[in-house]
Each structure stands twice: as structure tokens, then as C-alpha cells.
Amino acid sequence: MTMAERKAFNKREKIIKSAIKIVNRRGYSGTTMEEVAAELLMTKGSLYYYFKNKSDLMFQCNSIVLLEAQEDLKRVLLDESLSIKKRLQEMVFIHIHYAIEENEVFNLIMRPEQLFSEEQLEEVLHLRDEYAAFFDKIIAKGIETKDFNTEDPIMLRMFILGAMNWIQQWYKPNGRLSKKEIQQRFWNYILKLLT
Amino acid sequence: MTMAERKAFNKREKIIKSAIKIVNRRGYSGTTMEEVAAELLMTKGSLYYYFKNKSDLMFQCNSIVLLEAQEDLKRVLLDESLSIKKRLQEMVFIHIHYAIEENEVFNLIMRPEQLFSEEQLEEVLHLRDEYAAFFDKIIAKGIETKDFNTEDPIMLRMFILGAMNWIQQWYKPNGRLSKKEIQQRFWNYILKLLT
DNA sequence: AGACATTTTTAAACATTGTTTAAAATTTGA
């Protein structure tokens, strides 16, 4: 990688980090290219040197956060020192953590087929599938070991992830329910569904 | 109500009906005032005679659909000829029906606090609370009659409604899973959670 | 029916924001 390429790569990363913060504050449509640029003392035009367009930038914000969450999940999934149940519990806690803390950017709500180009859409869906597969894997393991018991584990996983994703629609940082409480109670429900 | 008022009222209704169709097809941000107007052979400017702005129009689309769904729920909730369980089952089927068929407009996704004005926001949240209360009521009844058994029924209701709401994020009209299948399996999960 | 008041529609201007462009400024590397 040449000097220039490395520099561009770093800059791109800085822009994404900046954009993630703003998107989580203002939402997708509330985020303007101008504000993202201003944060880094640039003009909005320069962003187009690094990103094809706004939806490309949003796409990359989403991808970064999703990949980060995937890393967290993978670490737990492969931790053989933990029981299957414990591993799923931690994965549930991680998912809820992201749904709450990276709410807007974690799963860019809105029909992705409207926001994204054909190729982007394919990649987003692929990333989401990969992400969900982590949950499928641990559930499958648990069925094998008889820790869990359910028909149609895929549908159940969709049910469970949906319930968690929706948290971002009502969670308020200083509301009645703390993140910890939500994690704990949601985990109880999920365990009940799986046994 | 004078003639003119009645006419304006009807026109408003026509516009809303038209907008609902378009929003369900194109999503919130994909819907332009121009397209809504064109559907009724008007120019976009005239819409502002009937609605304060786009978000006001969206708000009223959302309200209409939400109120319609509330009516459906109420009918079932009060139908004493059905067992508690059966009533909840029908309510679940109704909710999933709306989540699928009126996907985009049923619960206007996106932070309502960004889309709506102060007063609108208050009304939206109120409507949503009212809506959720129908589920709380039947669950409370079921707990009384020992049909159901759960601590913290409110949180559980949030879990359940969230799971159902998320369907709109992945449901495809000609996909692998039919509406009926989803309704049936989701109901199984919900029943498991409640007993 | 005709005249006046009210209601409704329109076209055009405007504001905001995403996007493109051509040129200027900066950086790199020999």
C-alpha cells in the first residue's frame, strides 16, 4: 500500500467514525453530509472523494459496527470454557448492548432495498445473514447437547432477534428500564422459549 | 359542519388513503409530495391546503391505520364468547396481519421524535400506548384466570410486540414463509412465553 | 341568474440538502 493509499484509508476511517456518532445522534435522514464534513473541518464536497454518495457512507458505517459486533459474538461463541447456555446469554447481552448503544447505526432501519444500491444491498443482507448465523450456530449446538429444545430454530431465532432489535424503538437512556434490566429479563424470556 | 367543511374533510381522507398506498410501496422517504398529489391529479402545492407539511400527512396516515387496527383488536378483546387464550391468539394474528400488509405505515419506523412535532409526537406515543394497552388488558385477564402466568407482563408484552413488529423488516410477499405460517408459529412462541 | 364572498388550486419562487465539476491547493517522490 502506497503512502497515499494509506492516508486515504485512514481518512475514510475517520470520516466513518465521525458519521457513526452523528447518525446515532440524529438518525439517518437527520444526518447531513454537511454536518459530517464540518465535524472534520472539511466541506461536504470532499466527502465525495472518499465515498460514492451518502448511502455508501451509511452503508460503511453500518458494516463497521456490524463487523465489530460480529467479532464480539465470535469470541463468545468459540469460548469453550463457557457452557452453551452461558455463551448464548452473553451473545444476547452483546446484541442488546449494540441495539441500545449503537441504536441507529447498528441495524439501519428502513427498507435496505430503498436505501442501498444493488451491490450494497447484497452485501448488507449477507452481513446480516452472517450475523444471524452466529445465533443459529449456538442454538444448534444447544439442541445437540439437549440444552435447548425447539422445532424450527431459524424461525425462533428471527422471533428472538426481532424482539431485541425493537428495543431501539422505545429505549430511552434515562428511562425507567436500565440496559442491565432489559438484558436480564429478555434473557429469561429467551431461555424459556428455548427449553 | 358546513358544506365546505364536509368537502374538505372528504378530500383530506382521499389524500390520506392515497398516501397510505404510496408509503406502503415506497417507504417514508421514498414518498414525495408530488407523487401523492399526482395520484389525485393535483399539484403538490395544494396538499399544503389540507396538511401542514409532509410529516403531518404521514402522521395522519399512521394514525388512521393504527386506529383501524385498534378497532379490530377491541372487537376481539370484548368478545366474551371466546376464551382468553383464543382472544389473544386472534389479536396476535391481527397485529401480524397489519405488520405485514400495512408494513411501512403501521408503525412508522424511525425515531418519531425526529419526524414529528412536539404535539404530534405526544399523540403518536399516546396512540401507541393505547394500542399496547389492549394487549396488556387481555394478558392481565389471563393472569387472573390463570390462563397465563408471568412476572412483569409489561416487559413481556414489549418483547412480544417487538418480535412481531420486526417481521416487516424481513417479510417478503412471495418469500419462503407465508403470513399464515408466521402467525401460527409466532403464536406458539407467545403462548409458550405466557404459560 | 348575477354578484359577491369563500374556498380551492395553481404556478412560480424559495430553501435545504445531496451530487457533480472544474479548478485550485497540497502533497509526494525523484
Place this chain on the structure above:
DNA sequence: TCAAATTTTAAACAATGTTTAAAAATGTCT
């Protein structure tokens, strides 16, 4: 230092929500 490559900029442009003032349509009263 100088030419080539990279990056930034300001300005123009496009799309779309919003406002406005005037025109058109409608309703009402005599």
C-alpha cells in the same frame, strides 16, 4: 526543486419540501 498525483474547494446543479400571491372554482344570497 519540479512535475505528477492526490486532495480540497467553491460553485453550480438537481431533487424535493415549503411558501406565496394570484387565479380559478364554488357556494350563497338576493
